[in-house]
Amino acid sequence: MRGRSDLGGNDFINQYLKRFSDAVRENEEAVTEFKKKLDSGGSAPIKLALELLRKYSGDMNSFFQAVPLKDVNEGYSGNILGNVSSVRCIEYEKNGEKRIRCVGTLEDKTGKLSFTEFPESASRLSRGDLVLIVNTQVGSYNNRPYLTISAKNEINVLEKSSFKSAMGENLLVRDLRPDMYDVTIRGTLRSLRSKENVGKDSVTLYSGILNDDSGNVSVQSWGTPLPDGIVEISGASVKQFKEKLYLQIGKGTKITVISKESGQFANLEQLSKSQSGTVKGNGIVLKILDKNLVVSVCSVCQRVAKEGRCQVHPDAPVERILRLSMIIDDGYYSPLVYVYQKALEGYVEEGKEGIKAAIGNGKELDIFNKLKQKIEMKPVQFVIYGFKGSSGTYMEAQELVLLDNNALGEEYQRAIEGLK
Numbered sequence: 001m002r003g004r005s006d007l008g009g010n011d012f013i014n015q016y017l018k019r020f021s022d023a024v025r026e027n028e029e030a031v032t033e034f035k036k037k038l039d040s041g042g043s044a045p046i047k048l049a050l051e052l053l054r055k056y057s058g059d060m061n062s063f064f065q066a067v068p069l070k071d072v073n074e075g076y077s078g079n080i081l082g083n084v085s086s087v088r089c090i091e092y093e094k095n096g097e098k099r100i101r102c103v104g105t106l107e108d109k110t111g112k113l114s115f116t117e118f119p120e121s122a123s124r125l126s127r128g129d130l131v132l133i134v135n136t137q138v139g140s141y142n143n144r145p146y147l148t149i150s151a152k153n154e155i156n157v158l159e160k161s162s163f164k165s166a167m168g169e170n171l172l173v174r175d176l177r178p179d180m181y182d183v184t185i186r187g188t189l190r191s192l193r194s195k196e197n198v199g200k201d202s203v204t205l206y207s208g209i210l211n212d213d214s215g216n217v218s219v220q221s222w223g224t225p226l227p228d229g230i231v232e233i234s235g236a237s238v239k240q241f242k243e244k245l246y247l248q249i250g251k252g253t254k255i256t257v258i259s260k261e262s263g264q265f266a267n268l269e270q271l272s273k274s275q276s277g278t279v280k281g282n283g284i285v286l287k288i289l290d291k292n293l294v295v296s297v298c299s300v301c302q303r304v305a306k307e308g309r310c311q312v313h314p315d316a317p318v319e320r321i322l323r324l325s326m327i328i329d330d331g332y333y334s335p336l337v338y339v340y341q342k343a344l345e346g347y348v349e350e351g352k353e354g355i356k357a358a359i360g361n362g363k364e365l366d367i368f369n370k371l372k373q374k375i376e377m378k379p380v381q382f383v384i385y386g387f388k389g390s391s392g393t394y395m396e397a398q399e400l401v402l403l404d405n406n407a408l409g410e411e412y413q414r415a416i417e418g419l420k
Helices: 012-023 028-040 045-055 268-272 351-360 364-375 410-419
Strands: 077-094 097-107 112-117 130-141 144-149 154-159 183-198 203-212 215-222 229-241 244-249 254-259 276-289 294-298 318-329 336-340 379-389 392-402
Touching: 012 028, 012 045, 028 045, 045 154, 077 112, 183 276, 183 379, 203 379, 215 379, 268 276, 268 379, 268 392, 276 364, 318 351, 318 364, 318 379, 351 364, 364 392
Parallel strands: 112 144, 215 244, 336 392
Antiparallel strands: 077 097, 077 130, 097 112, 130 144, 130 154, 183 203, 183 229, 203 215, 229 244, 229 254, 276 318, 276 379, 294 318, 318 336, 379 392
């Protein structure tokens, strides 16, 4: 029967019953419920089968006469069942005629299968759809199984996607909603940090934040560095964990830098009045506060982990690191600036391992006192990034370098002496 959909015909009810029974290993309770609901005619047979196969942990591949994607190899002939995890289409010209070519990926719990579709008009596949593609012939590309779908292939969309296409719309941050894809948005992008060797493929995860006049949203990119400046992002998708949205940059996402210079401010006062940006300058550390010295962060993206886990990577391990809160004055403004462990390791004996050991032994206050003695009321060169959030302007020192007391101008030196 493999290679046919068998979704019609006079005896299709009996076929459904037999295939459902096989898929649930002849579970009498499941088969009885399936037959009863079929007889009542309340739901379409396919929708009913999907519902009960999930309820009774049945084998969907068995029911739809397909095989798990991990078992699909070059030369496979038959049905393929999977979710469309990505699909993008382009228009091209051949022999004077306009044609469409779509590329994407099918996915199930066992693996993935890349495909190319040549539809007659629009693609029959949408991201997030659960589809059954009938009577396929699998080839190969780059020594991997590859599926080519022509207009002759029968495609049954078993469940429609809940994703929302935003293609053709220019959105603001406030317009973003969960499960949007093909998102185009403009704003000021600032890269925050990167984490190497993440996941089973050991790629680098880049994190940043995008600001526009309506708000800000986190950005995550797997393997592709995030540029700084005013950008236009097209082809991104919107993800959500709990109530927090973030933009995901994928292989098909294009980031166009409109201006690299935007967001570079001359002083901290200008930064405090902007949506986001960076200041590189000199100043003095007026005070280091002894509050919340240790924070828990995600081991993948280094975000602060609330309630013991990352909102974006809930399964990732959490690590405890040093974070100091400093009042830094550049002669124009003296905001609260967070300084994370990486920028402080050079001022501690044994560096990262010394801080880690102190935190592990509950002696982070010792580290604080040593750093306070070295840095407080001392001139520094800094790179500070900031953005306007819901509770005010957040500022974080990406670099902090101690300067010689004579490195600052005489006028500012006199002001510092007065503060002391």
